[in-house]
Amino acid sequence: MDTNLNAVPDVVILRLPLYIRALNVLLNEQKDVVSSRQLGSFLQMEPAQIRKDLSYFGRFGKQGRGYNVEFLVNELGQILGLDRKWLTCLVGMGRLGQAIINYPGFAPEGFDIVAAFDSDTRQIGTDVGGIKVLPMLSIGPTIEKRKVAIAIVAVPAQQAQSVVDQLIHAGIKGILNYAPVALKVPTDIVMRNIDPVVSLQSLTFYLLRNQQR
Amino acid sequence: MDTNLNAVPDVVILRLPLYIRALNVLLNEQKDVVSSRQLGSFLQMEPAQIRKDLSYFGRFGKQGRGYNVEFLVNELGQILGLDRKWLTCLVGMGRLGQAIINYPGFAPEGFDIVAAFDSDTRQIGTDVGGIKVLPMLSIGPTIEKRKVAIAIVAVPAQQAQSVVDQLIHAGIKGILNYAPVALKVPTDIVMRNIDPVVSLQSLTFYLLRNQQR
DNA sequence: CGATGTGAAGCAATTCACAGCT
């Protein structure tokens, strides 16, 4: 075993947060040890895949017993960098932006929204969820001064590319994009897209196929 | 070429909506023909992958020329079942539910939200975005009577599994889940999860890895 | 025994490369 992080397949990284979610549920249920078989039945996946995934990073289990839940959740958190705070900003304070900034799920996981931006002059200066809304022109200086690493983009599709360009120019390295467009970013920038319509549009294929039969 | 829809890999189905998005942009730009190379550079992917993906469904292109944009977007829409309306309901009318029901992106793509449910007695009976909020007990009768096929779940994590069980019992076949939990559904139910925290938690891995070097 | 960790095997997806059409 080698633990070369560059050799870990992307799909494996995408699954780690799901393992963490499941392990936290088990922790709440006072379970202190779990086997790959139990975790697999919980997440509806093959035990072998879980063991192989974990083996990219180390030997976390005990033969004949399984994995210590608390230990494993901490190890995985460390691998993903969840053992520290990530300064985050939000661009776009429309209805979606409002919902995002008021969503209580980010902070407990270490994603602290420390700045918010909008182009609407009526929004600028108002206080939303304890954060003052700044004008778009403040994006650069704010990100640089506060060393914000992640941006959440919740602007209309038309503005998204220009906003993302500004963010990257200011030093942002990770982007969570809610705008329904395919954005272009340099290879060293990590982006995730959240687009409910795209999700539904592949879902319907299976609905169609399942219904005729 | 055979066009057996059961033989199409899931990853291919997941990419079709992205092609549609891109093609619609090109349509707006009055482009009437596009090559796999152009589309690939637009979407940052390999031309061969696009051609192979499309070849699962038919021969849509012309050699030496490329693909007719309007024709291809219509074909793909038909394959995914986007050429008709999908009756959709929304469960959970908190901040997230409000944002979802007011999001103007669903209806133009054929996803009509025709019913909304909540457990909060103060919400029930109110009118949100032209739709009256019904109590949870109405889920079954409403879905059955109106033949709703898709449900969007925007309730707290704790209630999500029970809500999903009710929806499936009432005949829902597709679920777009916003609750941050791993839900269990039968194999004939199609589910998509939207969880921004999970998205961020894999993003951070690459931020960590890129910064040390 | 019971369960991990892991090479090897098997399967799936991507990319190559080129015949064939326009």
Place this chain on the structure above:
DNA sequence: AGCTGTGAATTGCTTCACATCG
């Protein structure tokens, strides 16, 4: 000449199966 459609080659991922250990 340019570009599609597609077998073949390649690359990547998942699952098997078992040595090994508690």
